[in-house]
Amino acid sequence: MNNFLKQSWAGLRILLALTVILGVAYPAVVWGVSRIPGLHGNAEAADTTLVAVVREGDKYFVPRPSAATLPASGGSNKSEINEDYTKVVDERRTAIAQREGVSEDQVPQDAITASASGLDPDISPAYAEIQVFRVARASGLPVEKVKELVAANTHGTFTTTVNVTALNRAIDAA
Numbered sequence: 001m002n003n004f005l006k007q008s009w010a011g012l013r014i015l016l017a018l019t020v021i022l023g024v025a026y027p028a029v030v031w032g033v034s035r036i037p038g039l040h041g042n043a044e045a046a047d048t049t050l051v052a053v054v055r056e057g058d059k060y061f062v063p064r065p066s067a068a069t070l071p072a073s074g075g076s077n078k079s080e081i082n083e084d085y086t087k088v089v090d091e092r093r094t095a096i097a098q099r100e101g102v103s104e105d106q107v108p109q110d111a112i113t114a115s116a117s118g119l120d121p122d123i124s125p126a127y128a129e130i131q132v133f134r135v136a137r138a139s140g141l142p143v144e145k146v147k148e149l150v151a152a153n154t155h156g157t158f159t160t161t162v163n164v165t166a167l168n169r170a171i172d173a174a
Helices: 002-034 083-100 125-139 143-152 164-173
Strands: 161-163
Touching: 083 125, 125 143, 125 161, 125 164, 143 164, 161 164
Parallel strands: none
Antiparallel strands: none
């Protein structure tokens, strides 16, 4: 019995110590480090192209629409046979065709169907292609230069995609 109590108290002390260390001290240190000024910049300063960064203005490429309301991420439960969804897709098609100066049948599917998370940075080369002339006109870059930047940010093994976040950074740098 004495050995059992000894082991129980040892286990309880370890449980309490780990609870304090991992449940209180570690989160407090992480929170404190996150509050140090100058240690981190805005979200774009993080050098990632894994997340779509939406930029305002015609001089930037537009990523896929989002099914989520910012700042959250998450998909919608609407399918192709849902009338509300069909209406939204049709409205997007019309708006994109007008913005890009193309006919509605030239608007690619990924331009009108939402990314489930709203975080997807990739678009199809067809969607990038219809945006080239608008971006060139608004940014003052030659069309050929914008096409070169699109080509430089087009990647893929099984599916070829254009990373909008990287592409918009390249537009700024050009």
